[in-house]
Amino acid sequence: MENEYQPTQHISQQFDVELENIKSQVLKMGALVKKQLRDGLTALLDGDEKLAKKVIKRDNKVNALEVKIDEACTSIIAIRQPAATDLRFVLSLIKTITDFERIGDEAEKLAVSTRNVKEKHISEQEYQYLRSMGDMVIEMLTQTLEVIETLNVDQALEVIKQDQAVNDEYEEFLNFLVSRMKDKPKTIKSGLSISWSARALERIGDHLVNINEYLIYLVNGKDVRHIDLEDLEEILNEE
């Protein structure tokens, strides 16, 4: 049963349908969150206030989906009393949607900062840093959606590894902002506000790591939270 997920069908076909339903709802929520992230980032970088408004308004939809999936999972737990892989499946997805919802909130924060950042005029370097961090987390999110679909542990591990690059980029960007603020105290205000957006992107990376950890737990039953990357690879390779 290691590193693969190939359960046979349930005797109760209805149960299979219910689980399949939850999965497609989670994918739908993930796709919506991805749209939010993409648009939130575009709004911020292009100073597109109209788009920013849309993102802010759409956050309700993300929240509504979370509630809906939450209810579906609760009802499966109450009615079907899932065990083994089924239990891990429901638990992992219930946690996944919490992180999706948070990613939605971070995307909304990007949109909210649009006006502020626009007024302060974003510099070419700031644009590049945010663009590059943004592209990285969008790629992580895209791959996470694939992992939910395929439940491929190797790919989940890849996504977890990519977060390191996001963190490095974040660190470098902060250093850049700090040294610029030292040189030109006038930039302190705009630097701080840009740093919040960078922080939002960095947090999104963390949420995506969480999700991939839940998915690894789903597939092989190992709780891999709070473990170093190196140890993690070792754990997944043993047996």
Added chain:
Amino acid sequence: MVDIISAKSLGSNDIKIDGAVGEPFCDDAKMSMRNVDVFYGDNQAIHDVSFDLEKNQVTALIGPSGCGKSTFLRCLNRMNDLIPICNVKGSLQLDGEEIYGKQMDPVLLRARVGMVFQKPNPFPKSIYENVAYGPKIHGLATDKSELDEIVETSLRKAGLFNEVKDRLDQPGTGLSGGQQQRLCIARTIAVSPEVILMDEPASALDPIATAVIEELIHELKEKYTIAIVTHSMQQAARVSQKTAYFHLGKLVEMGDTKQIFTNPRHELTENYISGRFG
């Protein structure tokens, strides 16, 4: 979940069982079974089963109908002796003593290893007599007051005393199903057993009576070692610390109940507890 599965159908025939996976043995065993085969005539019902019943723990035996749970349980206090065509091979020990050994008296063994059946089966006698019968024939009481005391404590341990204390002289068969089952548990406890075997003790009971029995099992494990056969996965998960999964007369997997129900190692166990074809 059809499309997340690369729809590989796993008929049970494709899956090999060579030796149980998991942890069938422990350091603190009350009973140790090794390489047990059981035959009904030419028909082999149990194949090379080895595991331990850990002291003061509840072990659940689960598996599809006909996989040999009851057969195996009945070996543990030689109830199978009563079936002429039944033949048991291998080693079964209670505290290191062979229970099929020459020195072992099956009647005494059954006092040490008591059994509670699926259908409550009180004797057609008074509530008092139902509980007093065992201690009497085993000479556990020297006089009436000692016997009274055994009856009362046993009924108390079975959580029944308060409900029946005013009608001890009335027939046990007049009690409700759940009360009858607790009466049978009291009867089993009355002879101070070391091990209690239960074969689907709650299958004929409503959820409340079931919860009472489960709570009782939980308390009983402080003093006794318990093996329980159940068809309810939730019940196995609730009452036991160890779970053994049987399939076609073989022990497939044994381990901590928590592990078995969240992350079983064998595919057959997974399929069974999650209600899949397999």
